[in-house]
Amino acid sequence: MKATLVLLALSICTAAPAQSLFREETWRPLTADNKAFRPGDVLTVQVLENSSAVTSADTGTRRNNRMQAELAHGIRSVGQTSLTVGGDFDGGGRTQRTSRLLTTVSVTVKEVLPSGQLRIAGAQSLTVNEELQTVTLEGLVRPADISDGNVVPSTRIAEARITYLGEGDVAERNRRPWWRKMLDVVGF
Structure with a gap:
């Protein structure tokens, strides 16, 4: 009877799968920084971008062409004609754009x-006064550029793509209408 109980206890113990409390993919040493270092980790980016461009x-062009012809018979002038073509063009333009x-x-x-x-990569959407504003960001970060607080400035992101889009009445008013674009193509 004792032998049967021992065999039964051994069969129950061997059937139970062994599980470890250690998970390699989530392990972090006690003395490690709380910095993002693996896929799925979250990182805070402080976007501080200023851009300015002036063009x-x-x-100015001037052109004068003159052509003159005379038909003579002997000493007497039979016909005379003249053609003068001239043109002036002055143009200029200035474009200035600043964003922050x-x-x-x-x-x-x-x-x-x-x-x-x-x-x-990541995105953030915010609605202000019924205007949806979305910031998307992607790029490459060196782990050395990440602060102890798990923050990196946008100026330290390589191949950075930062997009800021607004949707709503204000954004719509800033876009040129289709008929204005068409007139620009035609040259008016």
Whole structure:
């Protein structure tokens, strides 16, 4: 009877699967920084972007062409004609654009490259006065550029693509209407 109980206890013990409390994909040493370093980790990006561009052009052209013909018979002039063509053009233009974007976006590490760089991507949407504003961000980050607080400035992101789009009445009013675009193509 004792032998049967021992065999039964051994069969129950061997049938139970062994599980470990250690999971390699989520393990972090006690002395490690709380920085993003693997796919799925969240990283905070402080977007501080300023851009300014000025373009100007001045054009001036002058053209005068003159053609004259005379038909003579002997000493007497039989016919005379003249053609004068001239033109003046003065043109100029100036374009100036300034933009500034200050925001904080949380992104996710999508991939760790063989070089150790982190490929990040994320988006943030915010509605203000019934206007939907969306910031999307992607690029490459060196782990050394991430602060102890798990924050990286946008100026330290390689191959950065930062897009800021607004949708609503104000954004719609800033777009040229279709008929104006058509007139621009025709040259009016």
